[in-house]
Each structure stands twice: as structure tokens, then as C-alpha cells.
Amino acid sequence: MNFSLSPEQHEIKDRASEFAEGNVAPHAADLDREGRVPFGTLEKMADVGFMGLCVPEEYGGAGADFLSYCLLIEEISRADAGVGVTLAVHTSAGTLPIVMFGTEEQKARWVPPLARGERIGCFALTEPETGSDASAIQARAERVDGGYRISGHKQWVTNGRVAGTMILFARAPEGVTAFVLGMDAEGISFGKHAEKMGVISATTDDVHFDNVFVPEEERLGEEGRGLRVALGTLDAGRIGIAAQATGIAEAAFRYATQYAAGRTTFGKPIAEHQAIAFKLADMQTRIRAARLLVYEAAWMKDRGERHAESGARAKLYASQVANEVAYEAIQVLGGRGYMKDHPVERYYRDARVTEIYEGTSEIQRLVISRAIMKEQAEAPGGIEQSRSIVG
Numbered sequence: 001m002n003f004s005l006s007p008e009q010h011e012i013k014d015r016a017s018e019f020a021e022g023n024v025a026p027h028a029a030d031l032d033r034e035g036r037v038p039f040g041t042l043e044k045m046a047d048v049g050f051m052g053l054c055v056p057e058e059y060g061g062a063g064a065d066f067l068s069y070c071l072l073i074e075e076i077s078r079a080d081a082g083v084g085v086t087l088a089v090h091t092s093a094g095t096l097p098i099v100m101f102g103t104e105e106q107k108a109r110w111v112p113p114l115a116r117g118e119r120i121g122c123f124a125l126t127e128p129e130t131g132s133d134a135s136a137i138q139a140r141a142e143r144v145d146g147g148y149r150i151s152g153h154k155q156w157v158t159n160g161r162v163a164g165t166m167i168l169f170a171r172a173p174e175g176v177t178a179f180v181l182g183m184d185a186e187g188i189s190f191g192k193h194a195e196k197m198g199v200i201s202a203t204t205d206d207v208h209f210d211n212v213f214v215p216e217e218e219r220l221g222e223e224g225r226g227l228r229v230a231l232g233t234l235d236a237g238r239i240g241i242a243a244q245a246t247g248i249a250e251a252a253f254r255y256a257t258q259y260a261a262g263r264t265t266f267g268k269p270i271a272e273h274q275a276i277a278f279k280l281a282d283m284q285t286r287i288r289a290a291r292l293l294v295y296e297a298a299w300m301k302d303r304g305e306r307h308a309e310s311g312a313r314a315k316l317y318a319s320q321v322a323n324e325v326a327y328e329a330i331q332v333l334g335g336r337g338y339m340k341d342h343p344v345e346r347y348y349r350d351a352r353v354t355e356i357y358e359g360t361s362e363i364q365r366l367v368i369s370r371a372i373m374k375e376q377a378e379a380p381g382g383i384e385q386s387r388s389i390v391g
């Protein structure tokens, strides 16, 4: 077993960290207050190859592995989780489904502008009436000459109004189907811009489709096989959200540690009061455990292994850690932790959504528990053993 990153992965982590410190962190508080998408930062990320980091070089990306992408997402999210999710959705939900499920023509046409950051990607699955149960979507894709006409309403599309390309799911005659389309298609309009609790520098929008024509050749995968595209995309995307959560937790931990070393009560730094020192010990331990789960899931994906359960475990645990660590960081700062003069209240707000998007914690537990029971049922003598224990 080898716990070290490769030289290339180290280099990406260092570059991402330096970029985040220099270009992302300085604006995070202002963006959070003003609710602005940082287009300048996204352009700079495109210039240094971060918008297509794990996209194969033949489609305009940097060709790095998925673990490197997770290192990038952790570092960017440590500085600003809103920029982190903008990048994560653009890459894993807006670009990689085309790489994974697209035809050669689709890859050649859609992926290079996304990988170069000339277009931003988005992913539209959720609707007002359905989120966790993706099989219940109501957007309709009616078959017409040469393609489909799509009508419906998608809710909370990250990057929606700033995106150039969308992965869209709608119900066609054969069932839920995936499509790739440009956001300039006639019949697309934007509804409500969501006013959120956190990740405020990312835009989250309602998108309406009124008879939008999508040619047959822009269907992603077979008609009726869209859930495979959606779930395959989310299996990988969740690892990125787990990395985002780890980044938020790391930011909260570092800030709380610095504060605890500087703040004095009863004649000594609060870090020397055992109650605070033990909090820091617990925070760091949990973050490292979360990071290992992220690395394990990314490593499995990079090896071409099944990663649905390892990604679910990483997301379930890392998002819980982000929430706990941000909560404790506020406690370490006392009243100052509650004030906007310090970033920990932002980390606390940003952490919350990591337990919700790309599959709630309950859905991650469903994925994990189903795999546990499948494994038990398939183990040699597993069922007999279970019956004999029960008696």
C-alpha cells in the first residue's frame, strides 16, 4: 500500500493551492456578500488548464487523472466553496458525461470548448417535483422529424445562466433520456435565481424549456438509457463533492487552529485548554479520514474499478465532517466565530449543502447499504450463515 501522491499529483496540488491562495481566497468574502460569479477567476482557471484538468488531452484537456482533479477541487474549495462547486459541476457533471457516454462526433464537437473553459458546463436533472427520485422526472422529449422537442422545468441548475452547454434529462417515448445542447437553443429561458444559504459565488438557476429542438445526434446514449448517464455521472461527481467538503473542513480547521494559538483566556492560549486542544485533534483526525476516503474512491475510479459505493462513502463521511468541523470552528472562535468578520460562519453555511446536492446523505446511505446487503447475499454461504445466526 502506498499513501504518497505521485510527483505529478503533488505538482497539481501545489499549483492548485498557490492559485487558490493568490486568486480565489482574496475575493471569497466579497463574492459571498455580493452574490457574484467570479468570471475573471474562471478565465484565469481556464488559462492554467484547470477547467479541463481531468479531460483527455485529445479533447483539449490536461489529461490528468481523477485524483488530481479531486486535489484541485479540495484546494479551490478551501479558498471558496462556491468557486469549487462551479468548477466541479462544470467538469464532472457538465463535461465528463460527454467523454464517458458521447459518440466520437459529440466528443469532438462539445468537449474541447468545455475543457478549454471557453464554455461552462451544467447538468439539469432536478425538477420542482423530483430530486432524489430521478426516475420520476416530468420534462418531456417528444419525438419529431430529425430529433426531439423538449418542454419542462429544471430547478437549481448550478452554473445555469452562465453555462454555454447543458446535459439535460427528459422523458422520451422509451423513458428517461440524456441530451447535450447549447444554452443558446431557441426556447430556453431562465426563471428564478436561487437565493441560497451558502456557496453564494456559484449561480443556481431555474431553467425553462419551451419546445426546444434537439437533433437526434445530440442524444447522449440510447433513448431510455438516460438514468444510466445520470447515475454514472453522479457516481464520479460525488467524489468531487466529497473533495469540496474536505476543502471546506480543512479551511475551518486551519483558521480555528491559528485563532486558538493566538487567543488568550485565563492566562494562556485557548489552544492550551484541553477542551479546545481536543477539538482540534478531533477535527484534524476526521479531516484526514475523510481525505483518505476521497483518495480511495478517486483511485478506484482511476483504476477503472466500480466506485459507486466508495464515492458514496466518501461523500457521506466528508460532508458530515465538513459540517462538524465548521460547527466546532465557530465554537473555537466563540462570539467572533458568529460574526462575518471571520470566515468560519461562511464555511459553516457552505458546508451544509454538501450533505444535499449530488445525492443527499440519505441517498448515499441507500447506495452503501444496498451494496452491503448484495455482498452479504452473494458471499459463499452468506444467506445460510445469516439464517443460522438468526436461528
Ligand SMILES: Cc1cc2nc3c(=O)[nH]c(=O)nc-3n(C[C@H](O)[C@H](O)[C@H](O)COP(=O)(O)OP(=O)(O)OC[C@H]3O[C@@H](n4cnc5c(N)ncnc54)[C@H](O)[C@@H]3O)c2cc1C
Residues within 6 Å of the ligand: 089, 123, 124, 125, 126, 129, 130, 131, 132, 133, 155, 156, 157, 158, 159, 196, 199, 204, 353, 356, 357, 358, 359, 360, 361, 362, 363, 366
Ligand atoms: C445549491 C444547490 C445546487 C444544486 N445543483 C444542481 C444541479 O446543478 N443540477 C441538478 O440536477 N440538481 C441540482 N441540485 C438539486 C439537488 O441535487 C437535489 O436538491 C437533491 O438531489 C435532493 O433532491 P430534493 O431537494 O428534491 O429532495 P427530495 O428528493 O424531495 O428529498 C427530501 C428529503 O427526503 C429524503 N429522501 C428522499 N428519498 C428518500 C429515500 N428513498 N430514503 C430516505 N430518504 C429519502 C432526502 O434525503 C431528503 O432528506 C442542487 C441543489 C442545491 C441545493
